[in-house]
Amino acid sequence: MFDLKWLYELIIVIYCLSLIGYFIDFIQNNRKANRAAFWLLSMVWVLQTFFLLGQTLLESHFPIVTIYDGLYFYAWILVTFSLILNRLFRIDFFIFFTNVLGFFMMMLHIFTRAQYDATEKAMRLVSELLATHITLAIISYGFFTFSCIFSFMYLFQYRLLKEKKWNKRLLRLGDLGKLDTFSYVAVILGVPLLLIAIILGLVWGYTSGDEFYWYDSKTLGSFVVLLIYLIYLFLRVVKGYQGRTMAFYNTGAFLFLLVNFFLFSSLSNFHF
Structure with a gap:
């Protein structure tokens, strides 16, 4: 069958x-x-x-x-x-x-x-939810990492141009417009993946039978990370900010993502 x-x-x-x-x-x-x-x-x-x-x-x-x-x-x-x-x-x-x-x-x-x-198949589906939740969250973090790297390259390129240091390193970094666009596209891909990962994580939390706390440090941290990157998209799409300002914002957003991934995970009741 x-x-x-x-x-x-x-x-x-x-x-x-x-x-x-x-x-x-x-x-x-x-x-x-x-x-x-x-x-x-x-x-x-x-x-x-x-x-x-x-x-x-x-x-x-x-x-x-x-x-x-x-x-x-x-x-x-x-x-x-x-x-x-x-x-x-x-x-x-x-x-x-x-x-x-x-x-x-x-x-x-x-x-x-x-x-x-509450059959074995249903429980297996719930455990697979956890695996999917973790996988999507890590993939979204990968896109946010790429975005931060592009932003860092943008800021480095911007500084070289401002100081008029014309050398091979300047050419190999790529032009500012492309770096800014690549950083933006990476966030666009990362945000929906993180949102879906959070939804799956919440569903798993309520169906797994384990204790689930809304005020858990990693849970709250994940919501804040999502909010920070949603604000990034709002500033970029609605307000029209781009370039150096958004590169600095994106770098700060990634630093908080690292805090959430390493520090908040260690403080969490059920994240490791």
Whole structure:
């Protein structure tokens, strides 16, 4: 018999990629990212439909009796109608905001599933949530690290130009515009990954059976890191700041990220 667990995990992965694409389009007005996100979301709908049909065949009735089944069907409805309305009216941001909610419903589905179905498969799914949470968080930290390196190179290049030190090192650093853009793009990629990692971490915290504290140092630190980089995007996109000012801000943001990763982890009750 086909194990639907793997299908469910594939849905979550593709859904994450779709949301990242829509987030990039939301920040940069990137039509290529929008198209890729739309087709990824279409794949999510196809896989969700197969999963729904598979559950119906396995249980011999339409799976909507329990709360967690209802949440999954709700998420399917959100994906279905957002795709239809987007095709009819081309409201791009509508599909983005709707599927942020849809992804949240999928996370709630996992949470309630663990509450109602305390089987080995359900517990294994919860443990895999933890692995995914950690993986996405570390990948997001990698993007923030790249962003900081580009900002450092920007500041170094800026200083060389200001002091008129024309040498080979200046040429090998790259021009200021590209360094500034690369730093910005790295943050755009890191923010949605960190947001998804935090959501998965919260779901795991409530479903794992271990003690979970909202006031845990690493939990609060992760929220602050996310807020700092959201402020970075706000200053860059809405206020129009760029260049040297944002390079300094980005460097400071990364220093706090390091504090959260090393110091707050050691003070945490359940992070290591």
